[in-house]
Amino acid sequence: MQSKIHFIGGGQMAEAIIRACLAGGTLSASQISVSDINEGRLQLLQAKYSVDTESTQEQGLQAADLIVIAVRPQDDLSALGARVRQSASPPAAIISIVAGVTIAQLGDYFGAERPIVRVIPNTLTDTGYGYSGVALGAAASREQVEGFLLGFGKVQYLEESYIDIFTGFGVAGPNYIYYFIESFTDAGVLAGLPREQAWKVALENMLGAVAMLQQTGLHPRQLLDINNSPGGVGMHGLYELNNSDFAAGLQRSVLAAVKRTTELGVKN
Numbered sequence: 001m002q003s004k005i006h007f008i009g010g011g012q013m014a015e016a017i018i019r020a021c022l023a024g025g026t027l028s029a030s031q032i033s034v035s036d037i038n039e040g041r042l043q044l045l046q047a048k049y050s051v052d053t054e055s056t057q058e059q060g061l062q063a064a065d066l067i068v069i070a071v072r073p074q075d076d077l078s079a080l081g082a083r084v085r086q087s088a089s090p091p092a093a094i095i096s097i098v099a100g101v102t103i104a105q106l107g108d109y110f111g112a113e114r115p116i117v118r119v120i121p122n123t124l125t126d127t128g129y130g131y132s133g134v135a136l137g138a139a140a141s142r143e144q145v146e147g148f149l150l151g152f153g154k155v156q157y158l159e160e161s162y163i164d165i166f167t168g169f170g171v172a173g174p175n176y177i178y179y180f181i182e183s184f185t186d187a188g189v190l191a192g193l194p195r196e197q198a199w200k201v202a203l204e205n206m207l208g209a210v211a212m213l214q215q216t217g218l219h220p221r222q223l224l225d226i227n228n229s230p231g232g233v234g235m236h237g238l239y240e241l242n243n244s245d246f247a248a249g250l251q252r253s254v255l256a257a258v259k260r261t262t263e264l265g266v267k268n
């Protein structure tokens with residue numbers, strides 16, 4: 001990619017994206033500039049990744065082909081919009097990773113005639129796994145942004161109406177897995193295994209179970225059937241799980257995350 005990219009907001013997510021793009025070689029440090037109101041973040045990004053944090057925001061915006069909006073939904077998008085309108089070239093695309101804020105709202109802030117892409121970015125950026133969810137505004141094209149987006153994971157293009165769901169389900173998704181692995185490891189420790197062994201078994205089970213599903217193409221129910229002998233150990237364990245709030249609790253958790261995504265956009 002030959003583009004110049006300016007990040008407005010150099011927080012956790014911007015850093016994760018920058019790190020992955022540099023590690024994968026889709027971008028070089030000389031293509032990236034960052035502006036942030038927090039001087040400490042700029043110093044850290046400069047020291048760790050040698051990206052340009054010295055140029056002013058105005059200079060970064062003037063040079064940019066892609067402008068990544070990486071502030072929080074609660075931050076002052078209206079003021080940022082005014083600066084972008086003043087300094088950025090008209091064909092420069094806005095790539096917003098701000099949870100909940102719609103393409104229509106982004107158009108009001110940054111100019112509706114501009115290419116606008118609403119991305120809920122993959123959070124497994126360092127691994128090569130994970131999807132970003134992407135909705136393209138009317139003036140935006142895949143070609144303009146795909147090279148950048150593939151630098152930090154896989155991409156699913158979606159109708160914008162699915163983006164909030166994708167956020168609470170897919171991008172918050174690793175949360176549910178981390179929580180499961182922690183709880184499962186604790187179960188092994190509760191039953192009496194040393195933590196280190198329980199931890200290794202939990203990770204291996206997670207990786208192996210996913211590989212089984214991918215390799216066999218079977219439904220989880222079919223693998224559950226194979227894994228549980230009549231009147232046996234596994235079935236007794238599953239009976240207790242059936243009696244618990246496990247599935248509904250997980251599903252309510254996803255619905256709460258989706259609801260919060262939509263709220264963040266409305267509050268903005």
Ligand SMILES: NC(=O)C1=CN([C@@H]2O[C@H](COP(=O)(O)OP(=O)(O)OC[C@H]3O[C@@H](n4cnc5c(N)ncnc54)[C@H](O)[C@@H]3O)[C@@H](O)[C@H]2O)C=CC1
Nearest residue numbers: 009010011012013036037038070071072073075097098099
């Ligand atoms: N952290 C995550 O896993 C994910 C975050 N996101 C989205 O990414 C965005 C950023 O999230 P985080 O990086 O976690 O937050 P963060 O708080 O780490 O980063 C936000 C950065 O924006 C800076 N900032 C605030 N106002 C500014 C302004 N007017 N001009 C320049 N910089 C300004 C802050 O100083 C801060 O460094 C949010 O909108 C969030 O919804 C989306 C998906 C996942």
Ligand SMILES: O=C(O)[C@@H]1CCC=N1
Nearest residue numbers: 099123167168171172
């Ligand atoms: O918690 C957040 O706001 C972001 C969006 C989805 C995952 N992390």
